[in-house]
Amino acid sequence: METTTTPLLHDRCGWLRRRLRLKNPLSSELSGAVGDLGTFIPIVLTLTLVSNLDLSATLIFTGFYNIATGLLFDIPMPVQPMKSIAAVAVSETPHLTPSQIAAAGASTAATLLLLGTTGAMSFLYNLIPLPVVRGVQLSQGLQFAFTAIKYVRFDYDTATLKPSSSPRSWLGLDGLILALAALLFIILSTGSGNDRDCAGDGDGDFAESSTTNETQSRRRRLRLLSSIPSALIVFLLGLVLCFIRDPSIFKDLRFGPSKFKILKITWDDWKIGFVRAAIPQIPLSVLNSVIAVCKLSNDLFDKELSATTVSVSVGMMNLIGCWFGAMPVCHGAGGLAGQYRFGARSGLSVIFLGVGKLVVGLVFGNSFVRILSQFPIGILGVLLLFAGIELAMASKDMNTKEDSFIMLVCAAVSMTGSSAALGFGCGVLLYLLLKLRTLDSSSVALFSRSTDVSPVA
DSSP states (O other): OHHHHHHHHHHHHHHHHHHTOOSSOHHHHHHHHTTTHHHHHHHHHHHHHHHOOOHHHHHHHHHHHHHHHHHHHSSOOOOEEOHHHHHHHHHSSSOOOHHHHHHHHHHHHHHHHHHHHTTHHHHHHHHSOHHHHHHHHHHHHHHHHHHHHHHHHEEEETTTTEEEEEEOOSSSTTSHHHHHHHHHHHHHHHTTTTHHHHTTTTOGGGOOOOOOHHHHHHHHHHHHHHTSOHHHHHHHHHHHHHHHHOTTHHHHOOOSOOOOOOOOOOHHHHHHHIIIIIHHHHHHIIIIIIIHHHHHHHHHHSOOOOHHHHHHHHHHHHHHHGGGTOOOEEOOHHHHHHHHHTTOOSHHHHHHHHHHHHHHHHHHGGGGHHHHTTSOHHHHHHHHHHHHHHHHGGGGGOOSHHHHHHHHHHHHHHHHHTOHHHHHHHHHHHHHHHHHHHHHHHHHHHHHHHHHHTTTO
16 A cells, blocks of 8 residues: 555655745745735725725635645746726726626636636637737736836826826825835846846856956846845835834734625626626736736746646636635736746745735735725836836747737737727737738739740640
């Protein structure tokens, strides 16, 4: 009996050890863990304040999701809010109720689960042209960057999930000087984002082949700067500033998790949630949460994920958590780019994040919203800016003019129409038209040659 079970036990232990192995220094993995909070915190805060989202359930369930996906995918797979559902929930009148938000999330999850289990998602992944995917990534990255700049420049209105029209003041604990200082600190410590990967192979900022003392000193300085967990330091600074901005937070905090409750979702909730929120969310989830994530993982980690597995993962997460009032979530290419940008290279990075969410959700429950409400939005904007730029830079591999043309048209339509699905449709149509033009030209040339030869025969 021992001889049959011991190899299996060793295999499982070996698999777990591989999943819990650091691929970067611990400080870098911890810094990368908070790389996607620039989108997570503002959306969670707004849904909590406007739509009565259960913050405790959201933190606990997303914490479990982070741990599970970190072990499953062995990369820093993000767990992010379903942005279209969140936008509809707080920006349209009347606001969606928690039951309607849950219905929208569960409907989207069921669709992705169906696409994944039937193999349709893998079919779409292999069918969709790469320039179209790059166009979607470019538009999403630039939209993140534009939003981030607005977070830095203007005051944030949690009632609309958008920056207000009044400019941010220069001074203060959420002033423009603070945001710019955080921005400069991250740029000085991380550079363009490639220092850490290039430290050992002689590329990027370390491409100098000279062995002079000056060169060696420069390389040591860059290594030291790139090892600083800049995103983690900026995030922790933001947490400290929360208590300085409003010391009454200490007396408002309540220890212990909030009580779990199963939502009652009526037929009307299903109809409203599906029509108003799930329909615009489904194409975005297919494109950005599955297809773009799989492509980006291959670009960043040289590891192409299964579209079926990613799709099923999104489906399973929401079919469980939404019933308890947790926020609908997905895997976002922007979050993956942000975590990579700040040093995350392994699944252990998001496992750390998941443990942190679990601790906060279990210790503070829904009272943690008092801390989030005072978090400097300018700092979140800085984190979001780098995530958006990293995602947009994935489009740099479009080397031909035709590919770049398709990508830019797709991105332009997506950003102008505020719809990734619309840009995707235009990109696919343009791709087919260009291929049809090539086929027609070949056919005409072949026909011309055949007519020229026929009289001789």
